[in-house]
Amino acid sequence: MHTSRPDSVYLMSYTTPRDNYHLGLHFAYSPDGENWMSIGNGRSYLKSDFGSWGSQKRMLTPWVTKGHDGWWHCVWSLGEAMPVFAHSSSPNLTDWYRQSYPDTKGNCQNPVLATEGNKGVLTYTSEGKHYRMTTTDYKTWTSPVEVNVAKSEANTYRTVDLNNHLGQVSGNVQRVAWSVVDHLLKYHDHRVVKDQQNGEQVMIPALEGLKPVEARLTLTSPVKTKAISDELIGVFFEDINYAADGGIYAELVQNRGFEYDPADTKGRYGWSHTTAWSLKNATEGDKFEIATIDPIHENNKHYAALTISKPGVALANEGFDGIVLKKGDKYDLSLWARQLEGKAGKLTVRLVDEKGGVVAEKNLSAPATGKWKKMNAVLIAKSDADKAQLQVIPSMVGKVGLDMVSLFPQKTFKGRKNGLRADLAQILADMKPRFVRFPGGCVSHGDGLHNMYRWVNTVGPLEARKPMRNIWNYHQSMGLGFYEYFQFCEDIGAQPLPVLPAGVPCQNSSVGGHGQQGGIPMEDMDEYVEEILNLIEWANGDPKKSKWAKMRAEAGHPKPFNLKYLGIGNEDLITDVFEVRFKMIFDAVKEIYPEIVVVGTVGPFYEGSDYEEGWDLATRYEVPIVDEHYYNTPGWFMNNQDYYDRYDRSKKTKVYLGEYATHINGRATNLQTALCDALHLTNVERNADVVVMTSYAPLLAKEHHTQWNPDLIYFNNTEVKPTVEYFVQKLFSLNSGTEYLASKLTGRELWNQDIRKRISHSIVRDEKTGDVIVKLVNLLPAEVKMDIDLSALGEQVGIAKRTILTGKDMNDRHARPVDDTIEVNGTRLQQALPAYSLTILRF
Ligand code: AHR
Numbered sequence: 093m094h095t096s097r098p099d100s101v102y103l104m105s106y107t108t109p110r111d112n113y114h115l116g117l118h119f120a121y122s123p124d125g126e127n128w129m130s131i132g133n134g135r136s137y138l139k140s141d142f143g144s145w146g147s148q149k150r151m152l153t154p155w156v157t158k159g160h161d162g163w164w165h166c167v168w169s170l171g172e173a174m175p176v177f178a179h180s181s182s183p184n185l186t187d188w189y190r191q192s193y194p195d196t197k198g199n200c201q202n203p204v205l206a207t208e209g210n211k212g213v214l215t216y217t218s219e220g221k222h223y224r225m226t227t228t229d230y231k232t233w234t235s236p237v238e239v240n241v242a243k244s245e246a247n248t249y250r251t252v253d254l255n256n257h258l259g260q261v262s263g264n265v266q267r268v269a270w271s272v273v274d275h276l277l278k279y280h281d282h283r284v285v286k287d288q289q290n291g292e293q294v295m296i297p298a299l300e301g302l303k304p305v306e307a308r309l310t311l312t313s314p315v316k317t318k319a320i321s322d323e324l325i326g327v328f329f330e331d332i333n334y335a336a337d338g339g340i341y342a343e344l345v346q347n348r349g350f351e352y353d354p355a356d357t358k359g360r361y362g363w364s365h366t367t368a369w370s371l372k373n374a375t376e377g378d379k380f381e382i383a384t385i386d387p388i389h390e391n392n393k394h395y396a397a398l399t400i401s402k403p404g405v406a407l408a409n410e411g412f413d414g415i416v417l418k419k420g421d422k423y424d425l426s427l428w429a430r431q432l433e434g435k436a437g438k439l440t441v442r443l444v445d446e447k448g449g450v451v452a453e454k455n456l457s458a459p460a461t462g463k464w465k466k467m468n469a470v471l472i473a474k475s476d477a478d479k480a481q482l483q484v485i486p487s488m489v490g491k492v493g494l495d496m497v498s499l500f501p502q503k504t505f506k507g508r509k510n511g512l513r514a515d516l517a518q519i520l521a522d523m524k525p526r527f528v529r530f531p532g533g534c535v536s537h538g539d540g541l542h543n544m545y546r547w548v549n550t551v552g553p554l555e556a557r558k559p560m561r562n563i564w565n566y567h568q569s570m571g572l573g574f575y576e577y578f579q580f581c582e583d584i585g586a587q588p589l590p591v592l593p594a595g596v597p598c599q600n601s602s603v604g605g606h607g608q609q610g611g612i613p614m615e616d617m618d619e620y621v622e623e624i625l626n627l628i629e630w631a632n633g634d635p636k637k638s639k640w641a642k643m644r645a646e647a648g649h650p651k652p653f654n655l656k657y658l659g660i661g662n663e664d665l666i667t668d669v670f671e672v673r674f675k676m677i678f679d680a681v682k683e684i685y686p687e688i689v690v691v692g693t694v695g696p697f698y699e700g701s702d703y704e705e706g707w708d709l710a711t712r713y714e715v716p717i718v719d720e721h722y723y724n725t726p727g728w729f730m731n732n733q734d735y736y737d738r739y740d741r742s743k744k745t746k747v748y749l750g751e752y753a754t755h756i757n758g759r760a761t762n763l764q765t766a767l768c769d770a771l772h773l774t775n776v777e778r779n780a781d782v783v784v785m786t787s788y789a790p791l792l793a794k795e796h797h798t799q800w801n802p803d804l805i806y807f808n809n810t811e812v813k814p815t816v817e818y819f820v821q822k823l824f825s826l827n828s829g830t831e832y833l834a835s836k837l838t839g840r841e842l843w844n845q846d847i848r849k850r851i852s853h854s855i856v857r858d859e860k861t862g863d864v865i866v867k868l869v870n871l872l873p874a875e876v877k878m879d880i881d882l883s884a885l886g887e888q889v890g891i892a893k894r895t896i897l898t899g900k901d902m903n904d905r906h907a908r909p910v911d912d913t914i915e916v917n918g919t920r921l922q923q924a925l926p927a928y929s930l931t932i933l934r935f
Pocket of ligand 1: 535721751789
């Protein structure tokens, strides 16, 4: 309490046109209405969340006022011609809650919000006229009514000069208690400290020349335990970075269904229905066109129509950066053909290497006239090739239709038909992930209503699946659909964790406009809920009783897949539009399939409005698990080791940390980033009573087709390149244990925070094997001499398996774990933790 401070001051809320009105809400204060000081040097206290990044998410003419409910309310215009206004509320001007965008039926400019009795009264301008809307709860508003407003009343903005060099600004001014401004100033200071912490580097000048540090790790009690979820470490598979088509999905033909579309890339790379295809040996009169009359299936509308004037012309596919062939390996070819004009003749299929050499060839019978026919052949490669082409060569003169031209290696993962690339699937299997989240991420909710991932479009015969634009600006054939995904989970002993849209598209949708506000119309929601319930039936139902389960059985899996988890929503804006739809889905699943564990969503960050609103919603509805996401700096991970220790243990809702990764400048992945994540995972293990599942993100990235860095595993057509992070994930997965044992870390030098926050530990026990597992992370530039005291176990430790992951320096991208065994006399041992290392001891 400062007696030298005034009781009250003037507060101005304003924004600026800079950065196309993207900078949000600022504040300034003045003791006398003449001298104005910016608060937090132009800090933004609230940003607009409406629509897509770039041209939308704008805040024009904000107006802040205190409502009859005692909360602050901010309204603003979203642009020069938007028929909605935006509203958000806050108890203190720093924590802002869900935004809403009520209709104004016409262009809304200069909204002004006043409090009259128990009403909020909004006045705005539209095409030179004034309109009024009122509310009693700031959720529902009356329809706009035209009113006469005096000119002076309509524009009560003041323009002032800020004396800390920020120039002239205009906004609404009101008198407030000093404590209001004091809170805004303190909040700014708090954020400055947080920003400094987040910006802290792993290596800092204070640690230069650091001598080895001594510390002791003591197991304090073998009976004070916390159960660790059996599904703590999983993977999140999203079709980003060509992870599916051109990646783990073993199909070698690109654009097999001729369904690529310019819209897939938003017109950026000149894609069309003919992408990856070309005519070879064409003479005049030969034509390659795209036709749509009488397609194989309405979901697969386009096909190639080849006009052949002279036999010899070939329709060639270049694959995804070429087709890789292995000498002696067998390849399953299939295609659909139909004679459109002329007399039918046989088709030759040929694999040709980069020098034009024929690696394999087979003849197919003649297509039928007027009727699509599926044809198959097995091609055996005579030699290796890295950039081969597939050619289809009709022998007749006339016109032939071709579609769904496909080539698969027989050596897929576990030999599955329509299966996965064996090397990529195997490296995932080697991690022994306990669950696989799929299909997204952003791929789940899509970029606008028509881009939502609808599971039902991804099962059944390949030619009947509905391909779609991938939100990451390429194409999803849906060849790797829900059936293949569930089969893969079963093949590697992982739980499936499908994530379906919560009836709303991406909060940043750029297609169809207005982001998430275009949720599935309420009148269509019952049908959508049904679609979600059908997935559970498809996965778990009895084929004799359910048509959905019958579909699964017909696809080759009569036994149920035993689906246990279902994710609803991904990083959605938690608004009224979201809540009503989420609740409908959640209630229906809970009522009909109470055994299914629903995983909700709490936005894209570790704090903020969606995080708070998401948690509030999950707590109110008792959602069993929520999916948290955060991509943070090393500084954040080092300074927030108690992030989950701060969680309320009385809440029923548990955490699935569904997406996380350490991001450094340039978004590289190396020993440093991997160890920051290892540090976090030791803290997660300590909080196993709160966090029940985790998955690093993203998982796979194809070289030269990567939209997002860093990723867990990079690859090209011939190589798989796991990152250091991959080994961290694998080590934690293979050593996750079933119970966390209480322990403490002590040492004189640990009083130094710079040292303390760079060492972390965790001791767990695997009840199945009886093994005790110690994990130690050292992010210091010097060795840590760790004295490990396990005497509380009360028994000799004997032999231990030791794994050390370290590298030549913290930027090492090729560090690999090294295993050996050590003999321990008694229950105490000295273990040197190398600079920048993860050490795992398994006793
Ligand atoms: O992991 C990449 C993307 O990050 C996911 O699609 C999305 O959920 C998050 O924003």
